[in-house]
Amino acid sequence: DTAVSQTPKYLVTQMGNDKSIKCEQNLGHDTMYWYKQDSKKFLKIMFSYNNKELIINETVPNRFSPKSPDKAHLNLHINSLELGDSAVYFCASSPRDGGTGDTQYFGPGTRLTVL
Amino acid sequence: SQKIEQNSEALNIQEGKTATLTCNYTNYSPAYLQWYRQDPGRGPVFLLLIRENEKEKRKERLKVTFDTTLKQSLFHITASQPADSATYLCAGAGNNRKLIWGLGTSLAVNP
Numbered sequence: 001d002t003a004v005s006q007t008p009k010y011l012v013t014q015m016g017n018d019k020s021i022k023c024e025q026n027l028g029h030d031t032m033y034w035y036k037q038d039s040k041k042f043l044k045i046m047f048s049y050n051n052k053e054l055i056i057n058e059t060v061p062n063r064f065s066p067k068s069p070d071k072a073h074l075n076l077h078i079n080s081l082e083l084g085d086s087a088v089y090f091c092a093s094s095p096r097d098g099g100t101g102d103t104q105y106f107g108p109g110t111r112l113t114v115l
Numbered sequence: 116s117q118k119i120e121q122n123s124e125a126l127n128i129q130e131g132k133t134a135t136l137t138c139n140y141t142n143y144s145p146a147y148l149q150w151y152r153q154d155p156g157r158g159p160v161f162l163l164l165i166r167e168n169e170k171e172k173r174k175e176r177l178k179v180t181f182d183t184t185l186k187q188s189l190f191h192i193t194a195s196q197p198a199d200s201a202t203y204l205c206a207g208a209g210n211n212r213k214l215i216w217g218l219g220t221s222l223a224v225n226p
Binding site (some may be wrong): 003040041042043044045048055061090092097098099100101102103104105106107108109 | 147149152156157158159160161164166202206208211212213214216218219
C-alpha cells in the first residue's frame with residue numbers, strides 16, 4: 001500500500017563510516033528526488049532522477065552518490081560520514097518530469113545521526 | 116537568488132477561526148506555487164497548487180491565492196480544527212525543474 005518508502009527510518013553511525021539509504025516508489029512515477037532537511041527544517045534538494053537519468057545534481061559534497069537502478073528505486077550512498085551530515089533525508093517522487101505543475105510525494109524520511 | 120519566505124513565527128489560533136499563512140517570493144516569478152503540510156516526524160504532503168494566471172484555488176476548507184503584484188500567496192484554512200495543527204510549507208517553481216522551498220510556518224489550533 002505504501003507509496004514512497006525509505007529504509008532505514010533511523011540510522012545512527014560513527015564519523016567516517018559509509019552508509020546507504022534506500023527508496024522505493026510504487027506509484028509508477030517517472031521522477032525521484034533526494035532532499036536533506038536540517039535542524040532548521042529547511043528542505044534542500046540534493047538530486048533528482050527522471051527515468052534513471054540524473055537531472056538535478058545540486059552542490060553537495062561528492063561523498064554523496066545517488067544511484068537509480070530503475071525508475072522505481074533511488075538509493076543514496078554516503079561515504080566518510082561527517083557530523084554535519086546529521087539531518088533527515090527525504091525521498092520523493094513526482095509523476096512526470098518535475099516540471100510545471102508536477103507535485104511531489106514524499107517518503108517518511110530517514111533520520112541520520114552521525115556521532 | 117530565488118527565495119521563498121514564510122513567516123517563521125508560529126501561528127496560534129482558536130478552533131473555528133480562519134488561519135491565514137503568508138508566502139512571499141523574491142528575485143523571481145514562479146510559474147506556480149505549491150502548498151504542503153508537514154507533521155512532526157513525517158514527510159511533506161501536497162495540498163494545493165496554484166498557477167500564476169490563477170487568482171484563487173479552493174479545496175474543501177482550504178483556499179490559496181496568488182498575487183503577482185504583491186509577489187505573495189496566501190493560504191487560508193477556514194473553520195480550523197486542532198487536527199489542522201502542523202507546519203505548512205510553500206514551494207515555488209524554480210529553474211531547471213527544481214522547487215524552491217520556504218522554511219514553513221507552524222500552525223497550532225487550540226480547542
